[in-house]
Amino acid sequence: MAQAEIGLIGLGTMGAALALNIAEKGFPIAVWNRTAAVTQKFHDTAGDLASRVIPTETLEQLVAQITPPRAIILMVPAGEAVDAQLEALKPLLDADDLVIDAGNADFHDTNRRDAAELPFRFLGMGVSGGEEGARHGPAIMGGGDAADWDRVSHIMNAIAAKAEDGEPCAARMGDAGAGHFVKMVHNGIEYADMQMIAEVYGLMRDGDGMDAGAISDVFSRWNEGVLSSYLIEISAKVTAAADPHTGKAMPDVILDRAGQKGTGRWTAIEAQHLAAPIPVIEAAVMARNVSARLDERHAGQDRFGAAPQPCNIDPALLEQALIAGKIFCYAQGFTMISAASERFGWTLDLPEIAKVWRAGCIIRSSMLNDMAEALAEDPNRNLIMAPFFADLIEKGAPALREVVSKAIAAGHAMPALAQGLMWFDMMRTARGTAxxxxxxxxxxxxxxxxxxxxxxxxxxxxxxxxx
Incomplete structure (x- = not known):
């Protein structure tokens, strides 16, 4: 007899965390992994939640354990693995069963799968927040038919992060690949936000000669103001941490070569197709690609000399510069979402998207409350023109100009912050040079x-x- 309200396929880091979250919120869940030992170990280590977790050894058993009409979440690697799993489920599911791809799928793939006339219902769903978010409350961005979303929205609302007002950070974005598209742009903004923080970190470290502990104190102060956000919070923690092997500051023993899974690159590529300028995100993707060229960078330093020189920029000035850069980045992201809404006919709700991003996700920030309000007032207005943000820009843009000018003069690479400034200067020039x-x-x-x-x-x- 069926016992589970929902099923989940794929017990990797994210899948396991999400399954425990669902069970913790009171929903019996059937789980399956292609390696049976992984499934059993997951159940055996689920502790008090094990009674709500039903391990299965075959897909047939998984399907049989879920109450019809069934809903099954896929947490498998994006791409061919998703297509293979959908193919395997075809003979097992009924027409009114629902499969939810909650991985980091390319939204084009989600559009294709949605249009493929699968013999069951299909939803694409972006999930942000990493392992911690999946376990205790992610931001969830759904894409597909409204009726299909409504069938599982009670579960998604229950497991999602909650904003300060108690509202769940989960919503249907639109049809087909809309949810995965919004998640993609979220990841692009994440790339840019991280890059800008890294740039000001570099100015404090190499330009001002500050040690990691002093930099941590600065990040901690910033996290009490306008820049309050998850990324600033963890930047303070990262710079405060000590390496257990050497006792050195943790950042000082980490190789400066950043990895990526491709979603930021997808954002940059899609922005070109949409003719939506997102130079801060594009610069962040470029910076990660350059960081990977470690041998070439060492050869460049040997030939041309070390670039960074002292420039002694007040951290208070860096704070204002980062505020302006952050606003520019988000403004570009929301403009790109608007362009996609028009191109694909999705009617994406910008204020709702800002609300979903307020908690659970990596780019959660106190600014998003104000962004949601500004977008609700006029979703067609560029975010930089909203009075609240225009006032912040009037204070932050001169600081950004000074920071970028001093940094570049001293040889510090400022790709994301500099591109934000260049975009702003173009946006405030009525007659340019085109x-x-x-x-x-x-x-x-x-x-x-x-x-x-x-x-x-x-x-x-x-x-x-x-x-």
């Missing part, structure tokens, strides 16, 4: 151009002399 580009395009390709006056001809005089 008129020259239009003239060049017309000269060599007769592409034409728009004029400032009422003259109708759209080609320059060079066209008359061509040939």
């Amino acid at each position: 008129n020259m580009i239009q003239a060049q395009r017309d000269f060599f390709g007769a592409h034409g151009f728009e004029r400032l006056d009422d003259v109708e001809n759209s080609h320059g005089p060079w066209a008359m002399n061509a040939g």
